[in-house]
Amino acid sequence: MNTNFKHILSQRSIYIAVLAACFIAVGAFAVLSVLITHDSRKNNEEFARKTFVRKYETIEKEFTNIEDYQYLLRALIRKDGLKNYREYSSVLNDLNRKRNLLPYSWYSYYDHTSGKSVSNSPLSSVFTEKDKAGNYTKIENNRSGHFSDLLITRKDSIYWVSYDSLALPGKDRLYYGSAVSLDDLHQYFITVDRTPNNYAYVFTKEGICITHPEKKYIGKNVFEFTDIKPKDTLAAETQLGYTEGIAASEYLNVDVTRFIKPLKTDNFDGYTVVNHVNFLIDESVSKTKTYTVYIFLAALFLIVAVFILFYRSTAMAYREKEKIQAEKNFLLIENEKMHKEEVLHQLQQLKNNINPHFLFNSLNSLYMLIGINKDNAQKFTMNLSRIYRYLIVPPKENIVPVAQEISFIRQYMELLKSRFDEEISFELIISDDTSLEKKIPYLSLQMVVENAIKHNIATIDSPLEIIITVENQIISVKNTWQPKTDEAVQGEKFGIDYLNQVYRYFKKNSVNISVDGEYFICILPLLE
Numbered sequence: 001m002n003t004n005f006k007h008i009l010s011q012r013s014i015y016i017a018v019l020a021a022c023f024i025a026v027g028a029f030a031v032l033s034v035l036i037t038h039d040s041r042k043n044n045e046e047f048a049r050k051t052f053v054r055k056y057e058t059i060e061k062e063f064t065n066i067e068d069y070q071y072l073l074r075a076l077i078r079k080d081g082l083k084n085y086r087e088y089s090s091v092l093n094d095l096n097r098k099r100n101l102l103p104y105s106w107y108s109y110y111d112h113t114s115g116k117s118v119s120n121s122p123l124s125s126v127f128t129e130k131d132k133a134g135n136y137t138k139i140e141n142n143r144s145g146h147f148s149d150l151l152i153t154r155k156d157s158i159y160w161v162s163y164d165s166l167a168l169p170g171k172d173r174l175y176y177g178s179a180v181s182l183d184d185l186h187q188y189f190i191t192v193d194r195t196p197n198n199y200a201y202v203f204t205k206e207g208i209c210i211t212h213p214e215k216k217y218i219g220k221n222v223f224e225f226t227d228i229k230p231k232d233t234l235a236a237e238t239q240l241g242y243t244e245g246i247a248a249s250e251y252l253n254v255d256v257t258r259f260i261k262p263l264k265t266d267n268f269d270g271y272t273v274v275n276h277v278n279f280l281i282d283e284s285v286s287k288t289k290t291y292t293v294y295i296f297l298a299a300l301f302l303i304v305a306v307f308i309l310f311y312r313s314t315a316m317a318y319r320e321k322e323k324i325q326a327e328k329n330f331l332l333i334e335n336e337k338m339h340k341e342e343v344l345h346q347l348q349q350l351k352n353n354i355n356p357h358f359l360f361n362s363l364n365s366l367y368m369l370i371g372i373n374k375d376n377a378q379k380f381t382m383n384l385s386r387i388y389r390y391l392i393v394p395p396k397e398n399i400v401p402v403a404q405e406i407s408f409i410r411q412y413m414e415l416l417k418s419r420f421d422e423e424i425s426f427e428l429i430i431s432d433d434t435s436l437e438k439k440i441p442y443l444s445l446q447m448v449v450e451n452a453i454k455h456n457i458a459t460i461d462s463p464l465e466i467i468i469t470v471e472n473q474i475i476s477v478k479n480t481w482q483p484k485t486d487e488a489v490q491g492e493k494f495g496i497d498y499l500n501q502v503y504r505y506f507k508k509n510s511v512n513i514s515v516d517g518e519y520f521i522c523i524l525p526l527l528e
Helices: 002-080 085-099 122-128 182-192 278-353 356-372 374-392 402-423 433-437 444-455 494-505
Strands: 104-111 116-119 136-139 148-154 157-167 173-181 198-204 209-211 243-248 255-265 268-277 399-401 424-430 439-441 464-470 474-480 512-516 519-525
Touching: 002 085, 002 157, 002 173, 002 182, 002 198, 002 255, 002 268, 002 278, 085 104, 104 122, 116 122, 122 148, 122 157, 157 182, 173 182, 182 209, 255 278, 356 374, 356 402, 374 402, 399 402, 402 424, 402 433, 402 439, 402 444, 402 464, 424 433, 439 444, 439 494, 444 464, 444 474, 444 494, 444 519
Parallel strands: 424 464
Antiparallel strands: 104 116, 104 173, 136 148, 148 157, 157 173, 198 209, 198 268, 243 255, 255 268, 399 439, 464 474, 474 519, 512 519
C-alpha cells in the first residue's frame, strides 16, 4: 500500500515538473519569437534600403557615363568642325560596341544651298523634316550641360536623343548628338544590378517617364499612371535625401516600399524611383516565425519526452523484454506448427500426385487410344509426361504464377476428357489478362477440379460442367451441383484445408465456397 502511494506521489511530482517546464518554455519562446520577428523585419527593411542605394548609384553612374560621352562628342566636333565629324562618329560607335556602352553617336549635316541633308541615322530626320506623326516628346532641360533632349518613337522602340548643333557659314548647320534605346537602357540596369525583389524607373521633373520595366509607360506622365504625388518628390526636406513610403505598384499590383530620390546631372533633372516588393519582406518574416514555432515545439517535445522517458524507462525496458520473449516463444511454436503442416501436406500431396489409381486409369486410356487414334495417343502421352513433371517438382513457396497453373489445368483436363469424354465439359474464360501475372497456391485449381469430380455425378445424361474464370483479383471455379449420395470420399476436406492454410500464411482471405442454384462455386483469391 505504501509503495503504491509513493509511486502515485512521484508520478504527480513529475507531472507538475513537466507542466512547469512547459509554461516556462512557452513564455521563453514567445518572447524569443517576438524579438526574432522584430529583428528580422528590421533587417529586411535595412536590406531594402541598401538595395535601393545600390540601384540608385548604378542608375546615376550610367547617366553620368552618357553625359561624359556627350561632352566628348561635343569637344571633338567643336575642335575640328566639319573636317572629321564622320570619322569621329564612326570611331565612337565602334568603341561603344566593344565596351558594351549604351549610347551611340549620330550626325546630320544640312546644306542650305541644296536643301539636302546627309545623316548616318534615321533619328536625325526630326531636325530636317516636319514630323507629321508627332512621334516625339520634348524634354525640358535647363541644366548646365546645354544639351536638348527628345523622346523619339521609331518602329515600336523609344529612343532618348540628346543633341546640339553647330552653325556654319552660308546658313549650313551640323546637328550631332547621342541616342539611347530606352529598352536597352532598362535591360542594362537589370544586367549590371541583379538585386532581386525590386525594380526601378526614372522620370523628369515634369513627370515624363524615361525608363520603366513596362514599355507602355515610357514617355507617359508618372503622376497619371502611378499614385505618386508632387509632395513625394520633396526629398530636400528629409534628412536622408530621399522619401520612403508604402505604395501600390502600378507594375506588379502589390504593395511595395517606394523610395524616391532626385537624379540631377549636368544634362538631366529628374527623379529615380525604386520599388521594393513588400510581400517578400513579409514572407521572410513569416518564415522566421514559422522556424521559431518549429524550434519551440521541438524543444518542448524534447523536454516532455526526457521527463517521461526518465520516469518510464525501467518499466518499459522490462515490459519490452517480456514482450520480445513472448514473441519469440510464439514464433517458435508457429514455426513448429507450420513445419509440421508443411511436412504433412508434402506427404499427402506426394501420395495424391502419384496416385496408382490415377496412373492406372491414364495408362488404360492410353492403351485404348493407341488402338483407335495413334496421333491422339501421342498427344495424350505428352500431356501425361508434362503433368507428372509438374507434379514431381513442386515450388519451394507453394505458390506459382496464374499463367503456369492455367497451363497445367488445361493439360490435366485434356487427360480427364480422354477418360470421361462426353461425361465432363470444361470451359476456361480469361476476363482479365493482368491477373495472369499474379500468383495462386500450387495445384489449387487441380484440387478444386478433382473435388468436383469426386463429389459429383458425371454421366452422359447428366454431364459435369466445369467453368474456370480468371477475373480481377480472383479465380472462380464453378461446376454443376449434382452431388453423390451413396458413398463418402476419404480426405474430402484436405484440399480446401490446405488452401486455407496457404492463404492464412500470406495473410489473404480464405477460400470462399458457396452453392448458387444449380452450381457449386469456389472463389480463389489471387496473391501479389
